[in-house]
Amino acid sequence: MRTWQRPHYLVPDKRWRIALWIAFFLYLIVGIGSIEVNWQRVYEGLERGGRFIEGFLNPNFTRRAADIYSGIYESLTMTVTSTVVGILLSIPFGMGAARNISPKPIYLFCRSFIAVSRSMQEVIVAIFLVALFGFGAFAGFLTLTYATIGFLGKLLAEEIEEIDKKQLEAIASTGASWLQRMHIAIWPQVMPRMIGLSFYRFDINFRESAVIGIVGAGGIGATLNTSIDRYEYDSAGAVLILIILIVLACEYLSGWIRKWVS
């Protein structure tokens, strides 16, 4: 009689497999044990959390109304400008980073720029830019623009690398220049996805604008930070509710637009 068992491709030797599992669980137990828990703090934290939820349930839109609305306004401005500028700049970077249409040196330059931009979290970039340009929306605008270039540039480059080459070849065979080839043969192939991704990035930029505000890059995040610092959880609740509403609205709108273009 013939028997069959699925072979273990990853670690063929059974003894090794058992040893690895044991090592893994030992590490897990030791690791969890090494995290110190201060039960006193946990208790206080829970109490504060309770007050926070209470504030969230009874949001106070009025006490800091001026701060809140100027914060929202600044965040929205930051989001719109950085998204638009980011999109415009991500087009040349994305084209440069597409292996099938760019010469090697340009390809390498754009790829590394995008890789660096993507490897740095927005908050870290914001801390750095706030140090350079001071507190406020300008540092936030630069941060989000930079992040948008990395995000859209990479996705655009990938999109261009996956185009149907036959269409490009056909347009090249008519004697079209490089720019004409980009515009007539490539742009129609990547445009619908590019538009969808741009709106998606708009969402992300708004949410990020709240986060980087906390490290001093202006906008609603700064307002939120002040409220929490002063234990005004009802104002903080109001800010959070507004952020959630705006993000939901963006998401709904971008979903609708994406459906419409495709």
Add this chain to the structure above:
Amino acid sequence: MLKIEHLKKRYKSGPWVLKDISFEVPDGEIVGLIGPSGAGKSTMIRCVNRLIDPSEGNIQLDDVSLSSLSSSKIREQRRHIGMIFQEYALVERLSVMENVLSGRLGYLSFWRSFLRRYPQEDIDNAFEYLDRVGLIDHANKRADELSGGQRQRVGIARALAQDPRLLLVDEPTASLDPKTSRQIMRLIQSICREKALSAIINIHDVPLAMQFVDRIIGLQGGEVVFDGKPDELTEDVLTRIYGDEDWTDVKPDDEDDEQESEEAA
């Protein structure tokens, strides 16, 4: 007149794909390039408009040596060489009209084409070509809404819009049913006749080739193994091109032809 002399091509350091090819195509002649797949047919015609750079040899169209032009100069010459593709190669998301007008790109500045400001003459001609290929009612449809045969007609109209002196045609019928294939071949043939265009047509359907071309060149392993009239294509020759097979069925059948051309018109 297209003149090809001692053309050789290898990709990178791979084997020779074209080995010393020479032939001439007089104005107005339709040449069928046949041969098994991998023989080098696509490579051959792409060397002519320099979508692929030849490794050695000379290619001359009238008084211009295409093979020695710099890549910026070649664009000017490509305008005069229309190309038609196996899978139509239309820009799918553009309209039929935009696809036809894209044949004019080589004549226009970037800004004009970017703003879609085509000269009135180009637009008039484009409508005429669409009429010629029987698609005048589809001008504003998106290319991906058309059937295969219709798409190939758009491809033909785009090549015509270039106002070419030479057509390069790569397997125009390989993705079409037999009847549509004949209609497309007949359309290409009659357009070449009307405009006294010369053409090189890569085609693997031997009976179809024999019916619609003036001359056949057989390519095998990157070498010309036959060059002659369609009726000189004997079983012997086919064996030389494609290898041993029973070739008795390969004869052009042109009985039901006349009524088809009625339908096509």
